[in-house]
Amino acid sequence: MRQSSIQTEVDASYLYQKLAENETDQAIASVFAKMSEIEKGHAIAFLKTLNLEAKDMPAPSRRAKILNTIGRYFGYDYVLGVLMDTEKSISNALLLAKKKNNIPIQGNESNHVKILRNILDTEAKVGSKAITKFESRHRSVGGNALRAAVLGGNDGLVSNFSLVMGVAGASDGQSGVLVAGLAGLLAGALSMALGEWISVKSSQELYENQMQLEMDELETNPEGEMQELSLIYQSKGIEKDQAEKMAAEAMKDTSVAHQILVEEELGINPEELKGSAMEAALYSFVLFGIGAVIPVIPFFFTNGFKAILYSAMLSAIGLFGIGSAITLFTGKSVWFSGMRQVVFGLLAAAITFGIGKIIGVSLE
Structure with a gap:
């Protein structure tokens, strides 16, 4: 048994306990507390x-402490999102190990994943109006704004660092580097923002159209939609008679029936439609810009080889920071992830610097 496996269990126990302490729903808090005890038990068994x-x-x-902060x-x-990813990884690893060693699969290997999923969407199964509490939480975690922030900053840093080094190679860092860097920052950030705006807006328009179609079907063919609701409940393991009763109950309120059909049949979470496309675009613009400005900073104050060196140093620090942040999701070593990011980023910049140098010489 590896020490890293024990650490994973310890961290999971710690984070589940923090979830329990900060959960307002006592029933859910109790589940998280129990999960913490189970993970601690696993760690003791491994020890x-x-x-x-x-x-x-x-x-x-x-x-784990940074995640708690x-x-x-x-x-x-x-x-909660990170724990879900962790539980999935552990479950998959366990299943693969059992298959590889021809050990019978007992069906309990994914229990923790199932428990978390049940916490997130159990209310959706019974058509409660309280559906948005856990389902919206699940979707927001799935989007993982934290991960998007890290990757957005990485895109800005790597792309603009490579651009700046390419121009610096062609001009020995003397002229046009600052202008090129700022142009690259603005062009990249605007491109990212526009792409995010189009993505969010088009998704919203598509979902709204599908939701309206579902409402039209409810109004024109309520009996058929009630049968669909019954089948949805039956597919979740509910007995036919009970499923039909639940479907009939849901149909008493068209908005409730519509919400269930939209989520269960179309796989659409109405909460996602409340997001602002402009807000998403601005968020993307800022994240990309933060990363992209790092390699440009030295060229505000100096030029030539000194500026190139400082730009590379600042970018390396930024790349290491981004690589370290990625470990929040992967659980890998900070030094491994950080240095890997630095190596890849510097390699990309070195290639563009070399190409710029060749082009600069050929233009002389």
Whole structure:
């Protein structure tokens, strides 16, 4: 048993406990607390395989503590999303290991994933109007704004760093680098913002059209839609008679029936339509710009080789920071992820610098 596996269980136990402490719904808080105990039990069991005792259990990692801090200030939806990803990874790894070693699959390998999914969408199954609490949480976590922030900054930094180095190679860092860097920042950020706006807007328009069609069907063929509701409930393992009663109950309120059909039949979460396309575009613009401005900063104050060197150093620091942030989702070593990001980023910049150098020489 690897120490990393024990650390994963310890971190999961710690984060589940934090979720329990910050959950207002006592029933859900109780589930999270129990999950924390289970993960702690796993860690103790793993320790015993190494002839260690509970007192030898490691403390929660820095990654887990950072995630808790993020949850405290920005909401524990982020933490829940990371735990869902972790549980999926553990489940998949366990299934693959059993298949590889011809060990019978018992069906409980994905229990934790199922529990989290049930927490997120159980209310959707019974057509409650409280559906938005957990389902919207799940969707917002799925979108993972934190991950989007990290990747948006990475796109801006890597692309503009490469551009700046290409122009610097062609001009020895003397002329046009600052203008090119700022132009690259604005062009990239505007492109990202426009792309995000189009993506959100087109998705909203498509979903709104599908939702309106579903409402039209409810109004023109209520019996057929009630049968669809019954089948949806039956597909979830509910007995036919009970499913028909639930469908009939839901049909008493067209808005409730519409909401269930939209989510279950079309797979659309109405909460997603409330997002502003302009807000998403602005968010994308800012994230890209933050990353893209890093390699340009030295050229505001100096030029030539000194500016090129400072730009590379600042960009390397930024790349390491982004690589480190990625470990919040992957659980890998900070040094490994950070240095990998630095190597790839510097390699891309070196290639464009070399191409710029060749072009600059040929134009002389």
